[in-house]
Amino acid sequence: MNDDIKKGLMGVTVDVTAVSKVMPEINSLTYRGYAAQDLCSQCRFEEVAYLILNGELPNKKQYKQFLKDEIGERTLSKNLINIIKQMPKKSHPMDVARTAVSFMGLEDKETTDNSSTANLRKAMRIFSKTPTALAAFYRFRKGKKIIPPKKDLTFAENFFHMCFGKVPNKDIVKAFDVSLILYAEHSFNVSTFTARTITSSLSDIHGAISGAIASLKGPLHGGANEEVMHMMKKIKKPENALKWINNALDNKGVVMGFGHRVYKSGDSRVPTMREYFGKVAKIKKDKTFEKIYDIVEKVMIERKDIYPNVDYPTGPTYHLMGFDTDFFTPIFVISRITGWSAHIMEQHAANKLIRPLAAYNGCKHRKVLELNQR
Numbered sequence: 001m002n003d004d005i006k007k008g009l010m011g012v013t014v015d016v017t018a019v020s021k022v023m024p025e026i027n028s029l030t031y032r033g034y035a036a037q038d039l040c041s042q043c044r045f046e047e048v049a050y051l052i053l054n055g056e057l058p059n060k061k062q063y064k065q066f067l068k069d070e071i072g073e074r075t076l077s078k079n080l081i082n083i084i085k086q087m088p089k090k091s092h093p094m095d096v097a098r099t100a101v102s103f104m105g106l107e108d109k110e111t112t113d114n115s116s117t118a119n120l121r122k123a124m125r126i127f128s129k130t131p132t133a134l135a136a137f138y139r140f141r142k143g144k145k146i147i148p149p150k151k152d153l154t155f156a157e158n159f160f161h162m163c164f165g166k167v168p169n170k171d172i173v174k175a176f177d178v179s180l181i182l183y184a185e186h187s188f189n190v191s192t193f194t195a196r197t198i199t200s201s202l203s204d205i206h207g208a209i210s211g212a213i214a215s216l217k218g219p220l221h222g223g224a225n226e227e228v229m230h231m232m233k234k235i236k237k238p239e240n241a242l243k244w245i246n247n248a249l250d251n252k253g254v255v256m257g258f259g260h261r262v263y264k265s266g267d268s269r270v271p272t273m274r275e276y277f278g279k280v281a282k283i284k285k286d287k288t289f290e291k292i293y294d295i296v297e298k299v300m301i302e303r304k305d306i307y308p309n310v311d312y313p314t315g316p317t318y319h320l321m322g323f324d325t326d327f328f329t330p331i332f333v334i335s336r337i338t339g340w341s342a343h344i345m346e347q348h349a350a351n352k353l354i355r356p357l358a359a360y361n362g363c364k365h366r367k368v369l370e371l372n373q374r
């Protein structure tokens with residue numbers, strides 16, 4: 001292969017960003033300069049969402065307004081609810097999220113306005129409405145009544161309420177909130193880069209986020225948290241874990257929830273999420289997946305020197321919280337909308353069309369023959 005080609009853009013720096021910084025050498029991640037783990041311990045997800053979208057943590061007045069805006073935009077239009085009710089019940093919820101965001105773009109009065117102020121307003125609407133759309137599908141496909149959003153609940157509480165009709169205890173809500181903070185932003189990952197690439201042609205935010213959702217769905221990216229759960233369900237019991245993982249590695253299998261393009265000696269988000277996974281397992285009095293988790297992790301490190309990424313602890317955590325497995329990546333979506341939106345606005349503010357080159361390796365130049373000569 002041509003030495004100039006950086007397959008998968010590995011190691012290539014393509015632009016600047018002020019949204020977040022991934023520092024694999026010191027195993028750290030900052031959003032707008034704040035360590036993600038500090039934000040997890042000191043902030044609610046909504047404060048972090050504000051930070052990512054606006055560049056600064058909110059003061060009291062700004063926070064109050066932000067909460068008002070988020071709560072005020074949660075309700076879906078009748079048309080969107082009707083569309084959700086017409087979706088095949090077997091649809092993957094990631095495709096539902098993608099379609100819902102795309103439809104929101106058809107309804108949005110500012111779709112064609114790509115100014116930073118309009119984009120921020122549109123980002124808020126997508127951020128507020130997408131959880132409602134996903135929860136509506138969650139209920140609809142089970143033949144249950146759709147539960148509208150509730151104004152006196154936090155972003156995390158409201159999602160539980162709309163999916164299950166009740167809000168769990170505060171420690172479970174906190175674990176969910178922490179997962180949202182950890183999923184909110186991660187520099188130029190594939191879905192964010194997709195969003196920026198779409199934006200670079202001066203396309204709109206609904207299109208960019210729809211594309212980002214499609215990208216996140218893949219098992220090498222966000223879809224890994226669902227795959228982790230499929231793997232854990234296959235392993236079933238801690239007694240089976242050692243044999244299963246050794247067998248998978250002997251057969252050169254890719255073990256989901258492990259490895260990362262940037263972090264090579266551990267994902268900075270894992271220790272925090274692992275701690276909250278343990279808390280949820282304790283509350284639920286179910287240590288099965290925790291035991292499987294530890295065995296698989298130990299073998300992966302010993303045999304391959306490959307460490308878990310954040311999808312490894314979030315998968316079983318969401319399972320213990322009661323979510324269907326195919327809703328794990330959609331939960332990632334409702335959080336990452338903040339990061340994507342910030343990058344879309346950043347791209348618009350200093351745009352350059354993203355158009356790389358390709359080294360052609362197809363047929364040599366040839367002449368077109370008449371139909372009867374071919």
Ligand code: COA
Pocket residue numbers: 008219220221222224253254255256257258259260261262304306309310311
């Ligand atoms: N299980 C087993 N082996 C793995 C692995 C995993 N999860 N992740 C990487 N490896 C191995 C590869 O097989 C490869 O081995 P080789 O050099 O002998 O061929 C080597 O480690 C390098 O991996 P590669 O896939 O080339 O690195 P990458 O930077 O392109 O890939 C991922 C990064 C994330 C795509 C990859 O680690 C992966 O597929 N992980 C599982 C999916 C996942 O959890 N994704 C979520 C990421 S946040």
